[in-house]
Amino acid sequence: MADRTSLEAGGACSIARSLTVLGQRWTLLVVREALNGRTKFSEFQEALGVSTDVLTQRLESLVDAGVLEKRPYRERGARERQAYHVTEAGWELVPVLAALMSWGDKHLADAAGPPALLRHRRTEQCVRVALVDADDRPVALEDVVTVAGPGASAHAGNDGGATGPDAPRRPDANRS
Secondary structure (H helix, E strand, C coil), rough: CCCCCHHCCCCCCHHHHHHHHCCCCCCHHHHHHHCCCCCCCHHHHHHHCCHHHHHHHHHHHHHHHHEEEEEECCCCCCCEEEHHHEEEHHHCCCCHHHHHHHHHHHCCCCCCCCCCCCCCCCCCCECCCCEEEECCCCCCHHHHHCCCCCHHHCCCCCCCCCCCCCCCCCEEEEEE
16 A cells, blocks of 8 residues: 555645545445445445455545545344445546446456446436536547646745646647
Protein backbone atom coordinates (compact mmCIF):
# COMPACT_ATOMS: atom_id res chain seq x y z
CA MET A 1 0.00 0.00 0.00
CA ALA A 2 1.41 3.36 -0.98
CA ASP A 3 1.36 5.99 1.69
CA ARG A 4 -0.40 9.32 1.23
CA THR A 5 2.86 11.30 1.18
CA SER A 6 4.36 9.33 -1.70
CA LEU A 7 1.14 9.53 -3.72
CA GLU A 8 1.01 13.31 -3.37
CA ALA A 9 4.72 13.94 -3.83
CA GLY A 10 5.32 16.85 -6.16
CA GLY A 11 2.12 18.78 -5.56
CA ALA A 12 -1.62 18.60 -5.74
CA CYS A 13 -2.99 15.69 -7.71
CA SER A 14 -6.65 14.81 -7.57
CA ILE A 15 -5.93 11.34 -8.92
CA ALA A 16 -3.43 10.64 -6.14
CA ARG A 17 -5.83 12.00 -3.54
CA SER A 18 -8.61 9.80 -4.90
CA LEU A 19 -6.36 6.76 -4.80
CA THR A 20 -5.72 7.30 -1.09
CA VAL A 21 -9.43 6.53 -0.64
CA LEU A 22 -10.14 4.16 -3.54
CA GLY A 23 -6.81 2.63 -4.52
CA GLN A 24 -6.65 -0.40 -2.24
CA ARG A 25 -7.62 -3.83 -3.50
CA TRP A 26 -11.33 -4.61 -2.95
CA THR A 27 -12.36 -1.00 -2.33
CA LEU A 28 -14.02 -0.31 -5.68
CA LEU A 29 -15.62 -3.75 -5.61
CA VAL A 30 -17.19 -2.89 -2.25
CA VAL A 31 -18.44 0.36 -3.81
CA ARG A 32 -19.81 -1.60 -6.79
CA GLU A 33 -21.75 -3.90 -4.48
CA ALA A 34 -23.08 -0.97 -2.44
CA LEU A 35 -24.25 0.73 -5.64
CA ASN A 36 -26.00 -2.52 -6.54
CA GLY A 37 -27.99 -2.39 -3.32
CA ARG A 38 -25.98 -4.40 -0.83
CA THR A 39 -25.97 -2.81 2.63
CA LYS A 40 -25.18 -5.57 5.13
CA PHE A 41 -21.72 -6.83 6.01
CA SER A 42 -22.80 -10.41 5.29
CA GLU A 43 -24.09 -9.38 1.85
CA PHE A 44 -20.77 -7.79 0.92
CA GLN A 45 -18.84 -10.78 2.20
CA GLU A 46 -21.01 -13.28 0.34
CA ALA A 47 -20.87 -11.32 -2.93
CA LEU A 48 -17.13 -10.68 -2.83
CA GLY A 49 -15.64 -13.61 -0.92
CA VAL A 50 -13.29 -11.20 0.85
CA SER A 51 -11.95 -11.86 4.36
CA THR A 52 -13.78 -10.26 7.28
CA ASP A 53 -10.70 -8.26 8.29
CA VAL A 54 -10.20 -6.78 4.82
CA LEU A 55 -13.90 -6.07 4.39
CA THR A 56 -14.06 -4.36 7.78
CA GLN A 57 -11.10 -2.15 6.83
CA ARG A 58 -12.54 -1.25 3.42
CA LEU A 59 -15.99 -0.43 4.79
CA GLU A 60 -14.50 1.74 7.55
CA SER A 61 -12.25 3.60 5.11
CA LEU A 62 -15.21 4.26 2.80
CA VAL A 63 -17.26 5.53 5.75
CA ASP A 64 -14.36 7.74 6.88
CA ALA A 65 -14.08 9.17 3.35
CA GLY A 66 -17.81 9.88 3.15
CA VAL A 67 -18.47 7.39 0.34
CA LEU A 68 -20.67 5.22 2.57
CA GLU A 69 -22.55 6.00 5.76
CA LYS A 70 -23.51 3.70 8.59
CA ARG A 71 -27.10 3.31 9.69
CA PRO A 72 -28.13 1.03 12.55
CA TYR A 73 -30.57 -1.81 11.94
CA ARG A 74 -31.80 -4.75 13.96
CA GLU A 75 -33.17 -8.01 12.65
CA ARG A 76 -35.77 -9.73 14.77
CA GLY A 77 -34.13 -11.44 17.75
CA ALA A 78 -30.64 -10.17 16.88
CA ARG A 79 -28.39 -7.45 18.21
CA GLU A 80 -28.16 -4.06 16.56
CA ARG A 81 -25.81 -3.95 13.59
CA GLN A 82 -24.70 -1.36 11.07
CA ALA A 83 -25.84 -1.17 7.47
CA TYR A 84 -23.76 0.68 4.90
CA HIS A 85 -25.54 3.08 2.56
CA VAL A 86 -24.20 4.98 -0.43
CA THR A 87 -23.80 8.74 0.06
CA GLU A 88 -23.88 11.41 -2.63
CA ALA A 89 -20.09 11.08 -2.92
CA GLY A 90 -20.56 7.35 -3.45
CA TRP A 91 -23.15 7.83 -6.17
CA GLU A 92 -20.74 10.21 -7.89
CA LEU A 93 -18.44 7.21 -8.38
CA VAL A 94 -20.86 5.64 -10.89
CA PRO A 95 -19.09 7.27 -13.89
CA VAL A 96 -15.71 6.16 -12.48
CA LEU A 97 -16.86 2.55 -12.25
CA ALA A 98 -18.52 2.81 -15.67
CA ALA A 99 -15.25 4.08 -17.17
CA LEU A 100 -13.27 1.26 -15.54
CA MET A 101 -15.84 -1.22 -16.78
CA SER A 102 -15.61 0.16 -20.32
CA TRP A 103 -11.82 0.03 -20.27
CA GLY A 104 -11.88 -3.55 -18.97
CA ASP A 105 -14.45 -4.56 -21.58
CA LYS A 106 -12.26 -3.14 -24.34
CA HIS A 107 -8.86 -4.34 -23.16
CA LEU A 108 -9.44 -7.34 -20.88
CA ALA A 109 -12.67 -9.09 -21.92
CA ASP A 110 -12.54 -12.69 -23.05
CA ALA A 111 -13.81 -13.91 -26.42
CA ALA A 112 -17.39 -14.17 -25.14
CA GLY A 113 -17.47 -10.40 -24.68
CA PRO A 114 -18.30 -8.18 -21.72
CA PRO A 115 -19.82 -9.90 -18.68
CA ALA A 116 -22.27 -7.04 -18.08
CA LEU A 117 -23.71 -4.09 -19.98
CA LEU A 118 -24.95 -0.72 -18.78
CA ARG A 119 -28.35 0.26 -20.14
CA HIS A 120 -30.68 3.22 -19.68
CA ARG A 121 -33.50 2.15 -17.36
CA ARG A 122 -36.34 3.44 -19.57
CA THR A 123 -35.02 3.24 -23.13
CA GLU A 124 -32.88 0.13 -22.60
CA GLN A 125 -30.23 1.72 -24.84
CA CYS A 126 -26.62 0.94 -23.92
CA VAL A 127 -24.91 3.83 -22.16
CA ARG A 128 -21.26 4.83 -22.06
CA VAL A 129 -19.04 7.36 -20.36
CA ALA A 130 -18.03 10.27 -22.57
CA LEU A 131 -16.09 13.49 -22.22
CA VAL A 132 -18.18 16.56 -22.97
CA ASP A 133 -17.56 20.28 -22.72
CA ALA A 134 -19.61 22.76 -20.69
CA ASP A 135 -22.21 22.84 -23.49
CA ASP A 136 -22.51 19.02 -23.50
CA ARG A 137 -20.70 18.69 -26.83
CA PRO A 138 -18.52 15.56 -27.18
CA VAL A 139 -14.77 16.12 -26.87
CA ALA A 140 -12.20 13.77 -28.41
CA LEU A 141 -9.54 12.39 -26.06
CA GLU A 142 -6.77 14.02 -28.08
CA ASP A 143 -8.43 17.41 -27.60
CA VAL A 144 -8.24 17.26 -23.80
CA VAL A 145 -5.37 19.04 -22.04
CA THR A 146 -4.68 19.48 -18.36
CA VAL A 147 -4.20 23.04 -17.10
CA ALA A 148 -3.48 24.39 -13.66
CA GLY A 149 -6.58 24.76 -11.51
CA PRO A 150 -7.19 27.16 -8.64
CA GLY A 151 -5.58 24.78 -6.14
CA ALA A 152 -2.36 24.44 -8.13
CA SER A 153 -0.71 27.59 -6.77
CA ALA A 154 -0.55 26.15 -3.26
CA HIS A 155 1.57 23.29 -4.61
CA ALA A 156 3.47 25.08 -7.36
CA GLY A 157 7.18 24.98 -7.90
CA ASN A 158 9.35 28.09 -7.79
CA ASP A 159 8.18 29.11 -11.25
CA GLY A 160 4.56 29.33 -10.09
CA GLY A 161 3.42 26.52 -12.39
CA ALA A 162 1.64 23.34 -11.42
CA THR A 163 3.72 20.21 -10.91
CA GLY A 164 3.08 16.48 -10.94
CA PRO A 165 0.79 14.36 -13.11
CA ASP A 166 -1.93 17.03 -13.23
CA ALA A 167 0.44 19.73 -14.55
CA PRO A 168 -0.42 21.41 -17.84
CA ARG A 169 0.87 19.58 -20.87
CA ARG A 170 1.76 21.01 -24.24
CA PRO A 171 -0.65 20.18 -27.05
CA ASP A 172 0.76 18.22 -29.97
CA ALA A 173 2.77 20.63 -32.12
CA ASN A 174 1.29 19.13 -35.31
CA ARG A 175 -2.25 20.04 -34.32
CA SER A 176 -3.89 23.37 -34.95
